Every structure is written in structure tokens, then in C-alpha cells.
Amino acid sequence: MEQFIFYPLSLVCIVFAIGVIVNTSPISSAISLIGMMLGLAGLFVLLNAHLMAILQVLVYAGAIMVLFMFVIMLLNLKGDDEDWKSRGKNILLASLSGVFVITLLIKIIGDGFDSAVGKPAALSETFGTTAAVGELLFTDFVLPFEVASILLLVAMIGAVVLAKTKLN
Amino acid sequence: MVPLSHYLIVSSILFFIGVLGVLLRRNVIVVFMSVEIMLNAVNLSLIGFDRYLNQHDGQVFSFMVMAVAAAEVSVGLAIIISIFRKKPTINLDEFNLMKW
Amino acid sequence: MLSLTWLVPTFPLVGSIINGFWGLKIGKDNVGKVACGSVILSFITTLLILIGLIGLPAESRIYEQVMFDWIVAGDFAVQWAYQVDPLSMVMMLVITGVGSLIHIFSIGYMKEEYSYYRYFAYLNLFMFAMLILVMGSNFLLMFIGWEGVGCCSYFLIGYYFDKQSACDAATKAFIVNRVGDFAFLLAVMFIFYIFGTIDYTEVFAAAPHKLIYDGEIAIIITGFLFLGATGKSAQIPLYTWLPDAMEGPTPVSALIHAATMVTAGVYLVVRCNILFMMAPMTMMTVAFVGGGTALFAATIGMTQWDIKRVLAYSTVSQIGYMFLGCGVGAFTAAIFHLITHAFFKACLFLGSGSVIHGMHHEQDIRKMGGLKKHFPKTYFTFLVSTLAIAGIFPLSGFFSKDEILFHSLMDGNIFLWGMGITGALLTAFYMFRLVFITFHGESRVDPHVHPHESPDVMTKPLMILATLAAFGGLLGIPLVHGWHVLHNWLEPVLHIDWELIVANSTRMMEEHGHAAHLSHLLHHEEHHDAGVEVALMFLSVGVAITGIIGAYLCYIKYPKLPETLTDGQWGYEIVKNKYMVDEIYDETIVKPVVKGSRLLWKEADAKAIDGSVNGVAQIIGWCSKQAKQFQSGYVRNYALSMIIGFTILLLITF
Numbered sequence: 001m002e003q004f005i006f007y008p009l010s011l012v013c014i015v016f017a018i019g020v021i022v023n024t025s026p027i028s029s030a031i032s033l034i035g036m037m038l039g040l041a042g043l044f045v046l047l048n049a050h051l052m053a054i055l056q057v058l059v060y061a062g063a064i065m066v067l068f069m070f071v072i073m074l075l076n077l078k079g080d081d082e083d084w085k086s087r088g089k090n091i092l093l094a095s096l097s098g099v100f101v102i103t104l105l106i107k108i109i110g111d112g113f114d115s116a117v118g119k120p121a122a123l124s125e126t127f128g129t130t131a132a133v134g135e136l137l138f139t140d141f142v143l144p145f146e147v148a149s150i151l152l153l154v155a156m157i158g159a160v161v162l163a164k165t166k167l168n
Numbered sequence: 169m170v171p172l173s174h175y176l177i178v179s180s181i182l183f184f185i186g187v188l189g190v191l192l193r194r195n196v197i198v199v200f201m202s203v204e205i206m207l208n209a210v211n212l213s214l215i216g217f218d219r220y221l222n223q224h225d226g227q228v229f230s231f232m233v234m235a236v237a238a239a240e241v242s243v244g245l246a247i248i249i250s251i252f253r254k255k256p257t258i259n260l261d262e263f264n265l266m267k268w
Numbered sequence: 269m270l271s272l273t274w275l276v277p278t279f280p281l282v283g284s285i286i287n288g289f290w291g292l293k294i295g296k297d298n299v300g301k302v303a304c305g306s307v308i309l310s311f312i313t314t315l316l317i318l319i320g321l322i323g324l325p326a327e328s329r330i331y332e333q334v335m336f337d338w339i340v341a342g343d344f345a346v347q348w349a350y351q352v353d354p355l356s357m358v359m360m361l362v363i364t365g366v367g368s369l370i371h372i373f374s375i376g377y378m379k380e381e382y383s384y385y386r387y388f389a390y391l392n393l394f395m396f397a398m399l400i401l402v403m404g405s406n407f408l409l410m411f412i413g414w415e416g417v418g419c420c421s422y423f424l425i426g427y428y429f430d431k432q433s434a435c436d437a438a439t440k441a442f443i444v445n446r447v448g449d450f451a452f453l454l455a456v457m458f459i460f461y462i463f464g465t466i467d468y469t470e471v472f473a474a475a476p477h478k479l480i481y482d483g484e485i486a487i488i489i490t491g492f493l494f495l496g497a498t499g500k501s502a503q504i505p506l507y508t509w510l511p512d513a514m515e516g517p518t519p520v521s522a523l524i525h526a527a528t529m530v531t532a533g534v535y536l537v538v539r540c541n542i543l544f545m546m547a548p549m550t551m552m553t554v555a556f557v558g559g560g561t562a563l564f565a566a567t568i569g570m571t572q573w574d575i576k577r578v579l580a581y582s583t584v585s586q587i588g589y590m591f592l593g594c595g596v597g598a599f600t601a602a603i604f605h606l607i608t609h610a611f612f613k614a615c616l617f618l619g620s621g622s623v624i625h626g627m628h629h630e631q632d633i634r635k636m637g638g639l640k641k642h643f644p645k646t647y648f649t650f651l652v653s654t655l656a657i658a659g660i661f662p663l664s665g666f667f668s669k670d671e672i673l674f675h676s677l678m679d680g681n682i683f684l685w686g687m688g689i690t691g692a693l694l695t696a697f698y699m700f701r702l703v704f705i706t707f708h709g710e711s712r713v714d715p716h717v718h719p720h721e722s723p724d725v726m727t728k729p730l731m732i733l734a735t736l737a738a739f740g741g742l743l744g745i746p747l748v749h750g751w752h753v754l755h756n757w758l759e760p761v762l763h764i765d766w767e768l769i770v771a772n773s774t775r776m777m778e779e780h781g782h783a784a785h786l787s788h789l790l791h792h793e794e795h796h797d798a799g800v801e802v803a804l805m806f807l808s809v810g811v812a813i814t815g816i817i818g819a820y821l822c823y824i825k826y827p828k829l830p831e832t833l834t835d836g837q838w839g840y841e842i843v844k845n846k847y848m849v850d851e852i853y854d855e856t857i858v859k860p861v862v863k864g865s866r867l868l869w870k871e872a873d874a875k876a877i878d879g880s881v882n883g884v885a886q887i888i889g890w891c892s893k894q895a896k897q898f899q900s901g902y903v904r905n906y907a908l909s910m911i912i913g914f915t916i917l918l919l920i921t922f
Contacts, residue, residue, distance in 0.1 A: 021189035047219040155239030162246035264901030
């Protein structure tokens with residue numbers, strides 16, 4: 001049953017990801033990216049990570065991509081990179097990396113990975129719920145949590161300072 | 169039953185699509201979005217492992233990744249805006265003042 | 269009394285320091301007083317030490333005063349110690365005595381000089397170095413004094429440093445000395461290698477045990493020592509610096525190049541007499557070099573027209589006599605001649621200084637003549653000293669020269685004696701030639717020059733030296749047994765235990781498989797051929813008088829005779845140009861060395877060494893240039909590098 005959801009959903013993600021890098025117009029790329037993120041949220045739900053799925057939609061698709069859209073529209077960026085496909089070096093690079101990926105994947109699969117971690121472990125009722133993750137966040141991982149908040153503060157200040165217009 | 173390796177394969181395919189995007193595209197925004205693809209791929213693999221090992225550590229890590237990604241995007245886009253003021257181009261190849 | 273030894277070199281050193289640093293401030297009079305006072309104090313202290321030494325019994329007249337342990341490095345230990353024994357006592361007396369007279373003379377001679385204090389500072393420093401040379405108790409301390417006198421000689425010859433010829437002469441003296449010093453140093457190192465020590469008493473006591481009579485080691489050590497001595501004492505082949513050294517002020521010539529520094533070589537040979545006596549081949553070389561130099565320099569002296577040059581060649585010649593004496597084993601005679609030579613040569617040089625000073629620094633004797641009436645006192649002392657150097661009885665020069673000639677015939681061979689007696693003839697000739705041309709005859713003086721006698725401060729030392737030159741012969745009365753004061757005095761230092769040498773050398777040679785034929789050495793006896801000695805005395809006086817008559821004929825009776833004899837003679841031209849020795853040295857040694865040095869500088873140093881060092885820097889620059897291509901400024905290139913590195917890591921770990 002699970003495979004019927006997994007394979008189509010992952011195909012969707014991959015197609016949208018390819019769409020991000022192939023599109024000439026930045027807006028189209030952004031929308032493809034949103035699609036990919038929604039697909040990924042679905043995959044997260046499939047993996048019983050409900051909190052992360054919601055956060056994916058809220059933070060990534062909702063906030064970060066909106067920021068991207070704002071900047072694209074602010075700078076009025078047009079696609080001026082149309083001919084990137086035709087450059088010889090690019091094709092060479094793409095094919096080489098494709099080959100590399102395939103060999104790597106074969107190595108991973110062929111290593112008998114499945115026998116090591118084959119059966120998924122039995123899950124508790126509260127796996128992946130907000131309460132479970134939140135409890136971990138506030139006890140074992142409270143230090144990274146606090147540091148992350150400072151990081152966000154610093155990033156906010158940095159963004160404000162960098163993007164400010166000079167007052168001359 | 170979908171084996172873990174399939175999730176990992178999907179994650180690595182997405183990761184390398186992101187790498188290709190960074191290397192091949194000259195548009196700054198698209199390069200950024202490729203970086204986002206990479207981060208998302210990592211998130212997927214972390215959460216996949218979590219599911220199969222019945223732990224929550226990967227989800228916490230993934231949470232942090234998201235926070236960092238948010239910070240990075242905001243600062244990065246602010247930098248692009250300020251560069252854009254000097255030189256109204258988004259062609260990455262033209263930002264070469266740091267040449268030797 | 270004997271513990272005052274350390275004061276003797278210290279007084280001149282202190283005087284030198286005071287004059288050197290505060291000379292300009294304390295004024296000319298005080299500079300003179302400090303300088304002369306320090307040397308006179310040294311002389312008085314030396315006399316006191318003499319009294320103390322006489323108080324000791326004859327066999328144990330050695331006193332060593334250790335100042336401090338200087339070098340202690342593993343096996344090599346050197347102390348800064350002074351050794352007072354009969355030989356060093358004689359040298360100290362000559363140095364401080366004649367030195368103080370010359371210092372007093374200099375007060376008058378250098379009166380108009382601006383750098384008065386510099387002169388006296390260097391002169392005192394020279395006294396210090398010379399005293400260290402003769403008072404040192406080991407070879408290294410002697411070497412310090414050796415180098416020190418060479419250095420002070422450089423300073424003093426180049427005193428008039430605004431004259432190019434003076435600077436060149438000073439450099440030449442120092443460099444020629446250096447060649448000799450190198451040989452000396454090799455000898456000292458070899459001595460340390462063989463004996464394990466460089467202290468005099470230890471080396472000389474161990475010499476019969478460690479060295480084989482006439483063996484290679486003894487010959488090598490003594491050969492190098494003698495080569496060093498020829499450098500300092502201006503013998504063939506290293507004498508060329510002495511005539512040029514006359515560029516310095518005349519009292520300097522008197523002190524350094526007549527009485528003291530040039531006798532350092534003779535002192536060295538006499539000090540190491542046991543080493544030399546064990547190497548008869550070197551002794552033969554010493555005798556022939558000494559005799560040859562005596563003859564050679566005398567021939568040059570006959571042709572020179574500069575008053576100081578004549579005296580310089582005369583010095584070279586007389587020191588040749590001293591080495592002739594050493595070479596045949598007559599060490600006492602050599603020291604005797606050293607003493608008398610110090611007296612009369614210093615008197616001659618100071619006399620010529622008085623003349624030069626009175627003639628306002630005119631030195632060419634062709635521009636002098638008939639100065640007898642202008643310089644009465646100088647003339648008288650000059651005449652006395654010239655009679656002494658010619659060897660006329662009963663002046664001092666007669667006794668010392670005659671003793672050398674006697675021993676060269678008895679202990680040497682007829683050739684050595686022949687060289688000596690011919691040299692004596694020529695000495696009498698050219699010295700009286702000098703006297704006659706300068707003081708007798710018609711005046712050829714430049715009308716602008718008004719010659720006048722020198723002040724008392726200059727003539728009193730002349731008188732004292734002339735007296736010493738006249739009566740110095742009393743130190744060595746021959747023929748009467750026991751009346752040779754100097755011989756009895758130096759006996760402990762020159763005593764050689766022939767039985768020990770023969771026994772050890774025979775044993776060592778038989779160990780090496782050679783047969784030894786050394787028994788003839790045991791019959792080393794004093795000669796008492798009184799008849800031969802008296803006959804030789806008459807012969808020497810006759811030869812000297814012949815020389816004087818010859819000079820009289822040439823320069824008083826028939827003044828045109830020299831020109832007719834020498835006109836157009838190619839031999840005369842060669843001798844006058846000092847046998848072109850300087851030019852030969854220049855072509856064969858100096859020019860190749862300079863060329864070689866220039867080659868090394870331009871090629872080896874500038875191109876090879878600088879090139880390689882700069883090359884290293886340039887290689888680094890080239891590498892950086894290649895490496896900086898990585899900094900292209902393109903973000904995507906950086907990203908590519910990251911990806912490549914990351915994949916490499918992956919491949920390695922998987």
C-alpha cells in the first residue's frame with residue numbers, strides 16, 4: 001500500500017526539482033520549488049513525521065519561498081540566462097555528474113544495505129507528534145534550540161543592515 | 169513496505185539535482201533555489217532514518233536545518249539586493265571583483 | 269719584587285687608553301707626560317724585577333705569574349700567564365729601556381703634529397703588545413703579542429693617513445706579516461697536536477721525549493715557526509714591507525722597525541732553541557737565509573738615496589746576521605747582536621729623525637751635505653753609532669758581530685762565514701757612504717731650508733743611546749773565560765741536554781726500524797780556539813776599515829768616482845730597483861690573487877650564491893603565480909571546487 005503513494009510522490013518531487021534548474025524564468029523556478037516542497041511534505045507524512053511535514057509547508061513553502069518571490073519581483077529579474085543549455089561545458093558536466101550519481105547509487109544499493117536496516121522498527125503511538133518532538137527539543141536539545149533562536153536574531157539584524165538603502 | 173534505501177536513493181537524486189543547479193545556472197536566484205533543494209534532500213534522508221530507527225533525533229536535527237536555512241536565505245537575499253544596487257545584474261559570472 | 273711582573277705591560281696599556289680616549293682633552297703636554305711616564309714606570313718596574321731575578325739561584329731563574337685561566341675547552345687549556353726568565357728579562361729591558369728613550373725623543377719630533385695623542389696612544393699600545401709577546405708563557409700569548417705588534421705597526425705606518433703611499437705601505441706591511449702569521453699559527457697548532465699543550469715549559473721539557481732528532485715532525489714545526497719569523501723580522505722572502513714602512517714617522521721606524529718588533533722573530537727562534545736544535549735541516553736553512561739576507565740587503569743599501577731607506581735595508585741586513593747566529597747554534601751571539609743593534613740602530617734612526625726634523629722633513633741625501641756644522645750633537649752620536657755598526661773595536665757592534673762571525677766559521681761552514689764577512693764589508697761601506705754624503709762635503713741643501721740643531725728633548729736620548737752603543741760591548745767580553753756576562757746570564761734558557769735527546773731519539777728511531785747515528789752529538793763542546801778567534805777579530809776590523817776607506821775614496825776624495833763606476837751598468841740599475849722583487853711579487857702573487865678574488869666575487873658570489881638564494885625566492889613567486897589562478901572570483905568555480913573535494917572524500921571513505 002505504501003509504495004503506491006511513495007513512488008508517485010517521489011517522482012513528483014524529482015520532476016519539480018528538475019523543473020527548478022531547467023526553467024529560464026526565475027518565477028517558474030520558484031513555483032517548481034514550491035511544488036517540490038509540497039511533495040516532500042507528503043513524503044514526510046508518509047514517514048509518520050507529522051510535525052516536520054507541517055513545518056515544511058509553513059516555513060519553507062510559506063515563508064522562505066514567499067521571500068524568494070518578493071526579491072524576484074522587487075528586482076524585476078527577467079530570465080537572461082536562456083542559452084545555458086547550449087553551452088558545451090554544461091552538457092559535459094551534467095552527463096558526468098549523472099554517471100557519477102548512478103554509480104554511487106548502485107554502490108549504496110549493492111552494499112546490502114537492506115539487510116542491515118530492513119524492517120522498520122515498531123513505532124509508538126506518539127511518534128512524530130508535536131508533543132514528542134517538542135519534549136526532546138526542550139530537554140535534550142535545548143542548547144541548539146536556544147542557539148538557533150540567537151542565529152535567527154542575528155540573521156534578521158544582518159538582513160536589515162545589508163538591505164538598507166544608504167542615506168546619502 | 170518501502171525499504172529505507174529507496175528513500176535514500178530519492179534523497180541523493182534530489183541532492184545531485186541541486187548540485188547540478190549550482191554548477192550549471194548563472195542566475196543567482198536559481199543557484200540559491202538549488203541550494204534549497206539540497207537542504208531539503210538532506211531533510212528527507214534524516215527523517216527517513218528516524219522512521220526506521222524509531223528515534224526523534226533526526227527530526228530535531230531537521231528542525232535545526234530548517235531554521236538555519238531560513239536564516240541563510242534571508243541574509244543571502246539581502247546580500248543579493250545590496251550587490252544589485254551596485255551592478256544591476258544577476259549574472260553570477262560578473263561578480264568577480266575578488267579575482268586575484 | 270717578582271710579583272710586580274703584571275705591572276710591566278699594564279702601564280703602557282693604561283697610558284694608551286688614557287691618551288686614546290682623553291688625549292685631545294688633556295692637552296699635548298699631558299699626553300706626552302702620560303705616554304713617557306707609563307713607559308718609564310715600566311722600565312723602572314723591569315729593573316726591580318731584574319733585581320728580584322738576580323736574587324734567585326741561576327738554575328731556577330724562572331718565575332711564572334698566572335693572571336687567570338683564559339681558555340678552558342676540553343683538552344685545550346691556556347692561561348694568561350707571564351714568564352720571567354733570563355731571556356725574557358733581556359728583551360723586556362731592551363724594549364722598555366730603548367722604548368722610553370724613543371718616547372722622550374718623540375715628544376720633540378712630533379711636536380707640531382695635530383694628532384699628537386693618536387701617535388702616543390698607538391705607541392703605548394705597541395709597547396703593551398710587544399711586552400705581551402716577550403712575557404707570555406705560552407705560544408698563544410706570544411701570538412697575541414705577535415698580532416698586536418703587527419696591528420700597531422699598521423696603525424703607526426699609516427699615521428699620515430692622508431698620504432696614499434703611507435696607507436699602501438701600512439696595508440702591505442700588514443698583509444706580508446699575515447702570510448708569516450699564518451705559518452706561525454700552523455706551527456702552533458701542530459705543536460698542540462704533538463705535545464697536547466702550548467705552554468713553554470711543558471713543550472720544551474717534552475721535546476726530547478716526543479720528537480726524533482732530525483725527524484720530519486721537528487723539521488715541519490721549526491720550518492713553519494721560522495717562516496713566521498721571516499715575516500715579522502723581514503727576511504727573505506717576506507722582507508718587502510720593511511723599506512716601505514719608512515713612510516711612518518721616524519721614531520716609529522726606530523722603535524718598531526729597528527729595536528723591537530723586527531726582533532720578535534729572533535726572540536721566537538731563541539725561545540724555541542731546543543726545537544730548532546733538534547732539527548738541523550731547519551737550522552741550516554735559517555743560517556743560509558740569514559746570511560743570504562744580510563748580503564742581499566747590504567747590496568741594495570749601497571744604492572739608496574733616501575736616508576731612511578738606507579737604514580731600513582741596514583736593519584734587514586743586521587737581522588740577517590742575528591738569524592745567521594741562530595742558525596749555527598750561537599743563540600747567545602744572536603741575542604747579543606740584538607741588544608747592540610737595538611742601541612746603535614735606534615740611535616741611527618733617531619739621529620736621522622733629528623736631521624729630517626731639522627731639515628723640515630727633507631729625506632733625500634742628495635739634497636744634504638756638510639750638515640756637520642749645523643747638527644754637531646746629532647753628528648757625533650751618528651758617527652759613534654756608525655762606527656758601532658761597522659764593527660770597529662772597542663764599540664759594541666764589534667763584539668757582537670765578531671762573535672757571530674766566529675761561530676759561523678766554527679759551527680757552520682765557510683760559505684756562511686763568507687756571506688757574513690762580505691756583508692760586514694758592505695755594511696761599513698754603505699753606512700759611511702751615508703755619513704759622508706749627509707754630513708761631510710759641500711752643502712747641497714736647498715736655500716729655502718734652514719737646518720738647525722734639534723732641541724734637548726731630542727738630543728739627550730741620542731746621547732744616551734750613543735753611550736750604550738759605545739759601551740754595550742761589555743756585556744760579552746770574549747776570550748776570557750767567565751767574563752761573557754750575557755752568556756752566563758742566558759745559560760739556563762739555552763741549556764740543552766744532549767744525552768737525553770740522543771737516548772730518546774735512538775730509541776724512537778730503532779722502534780721505527782731505522783738505525784741511529786747520533787753519537788756525534790754527544791761531543792758538543794765549547795770551542796776554545798783562542799788563536800783563531802783573535803785572528804778573525806783582526807780580520808773583521810781590517811775588513812771594516814777597508815770599507816770605510818772605500819767610502820772615503822768614493823765620496824770625499826773622488827766624488828765623481830761612483831758615477832763613473834756605475835754609469836750605464838745594468839747591474840747597478842737592477843740593484844737600485846731592489847732587484848725588482850716587489851714587481852716580481854706583484855706579477856706572480858698579487859695579481860693572480862686579486863684576479864681570483866674578483867672572479868669569485870663576480871661569479872661565485874654574485875651569480876651563484878645570490879642567484880640561488882634569489883632563485884629560491886623566485887621559485888616561490890612562480891609557484892604563487894600558478895596557485896593564484898584558483899582565485900578566479902567566480903562563485904561557481906568555488907562551488908565546483910567544493911563539489912570535487914566532497915566527491916573525492918566520498919570516494920575515499922567508500
